[in-house]
Amino acid sequence: MPSKKAIADYRKRNPHQVRMNSEEFKAWKEFKNEKNERESLLKEEADLAGIELKDIKHYWYKSEKFSMFAKNDGKTLEEIKEEILEDIKSIAPKYPKIKRKASKDAHLLFIGLADLHLGKLSSVYETGDPYNHLIAEQRAKEGIKGLLDKSTGFNIDKIVFNIGNDMLHVDTPKNTTTSGTTQDASLMWYDAFRMAFKLLVDLIETCRAVADVHVIYDPSNHDYMAGFMLAQGIEAWFRNSKNITFDVSITHRKYYKYGKNLIGTTHGDGAKSDKLPQLMSIEAKEYWVDSDHYYIYTKHLHHKVSKDFMNVNVEVLRSPSGTDSWHHRNGFQHAPKAVEGFLHHPSYGQVARLTHLF
Helix, strand or coil: CCCHHHHHHHHHHCCCCCCCCHHHHHHHHHHHHHHHHHHHHHHHHHHHHCCCHHHCCEEEEECCCCEEEEECCCCCHHHHHHHHHHHHHHHCCCCCCCCCCCCCCEEEEEEECCCCCECECECHHHHCCCECHHHHHHHHHHHHHHHHHHCCCCEEEEEEEEEECCCECCCCCCCECCCCCECCECCCHHHHHHHHHHHHHHHHHHHHCCCEEEEEEECCCCCHHHHHHHHHHHHHHCCCCCCEEEECCCCCCEEEEECCEEEEECCCCCCCHHHHHHHHHHHCHHHHCCCCEEEEEECCCCCCEEEEECCEEEEECCCCCCCCHHHHHCCCCCCCCEEEEEEEECCCEEEEEEEEEC
């Protein structure tokens, strides 16, 4: 029988739970003790047999009172994520630091790889606009190279590479978005993830050869979970590079200061455009007061929108992805397909716009 003090302590720690009487409390304690005993015995037996505990999905447990078929919950998703990131860190390549000469007339190149939707399937028979994972990969590489080529007339001392933004088309094994909307997919979700990982490594390495890179990740509606994991993995991969920095948190709006420029990024499926300038002034107030030029780059809509809200320009970037069945049926297929970039002077703000059309 538990003491009155034990019962009082339990109720104090759990004020919102339905109170148990003495018999219920005793039964709960016995169940908890048996559960701990089962887990301890399972680990002991697994160790003796040389079996990893995480590999045991189900097992039989027999006691004097019960014979039970139990399920081993194993590790949490967070634990698995941390293990994967540690594995990536352990094999991350060594990148020798590139020493660069300071330029008197330097510029920042902002690259927005918006809404690539790697894994999207679009049939030319239905939409007249073929698209799949191979075309997505080709357009991403061609688009980034095109922007770098077009910027060669400027001295680039920094590249902001904006990733995320529906990089992956689906977020579940059932080929749905995070919220459960079924999509037409051209390959399995795990193959898309692996392909996107290698693609981003290649693209960031390409940018690193030109200038130091700051990678910004925007969470998005198609791949809210997988996109976040992808960004975390990319950061771990480049952990040994002194020329690459990252801002890949799950925060929906990011900000970057370059000279007198304050640049914000967000996917565009959250706060409305007319609210973004005020949010910038609050969320980046430490940069706001020392800036003269304000820009917010969003995505999500797949077509060009640019509007000034007082002194803040909010611009939607075009997408390189093709037109799938849903977009074609609803008449959204005619916006130009492109990867876009912007050149910023530290004092004069945005001085050039670069577009690579497909």
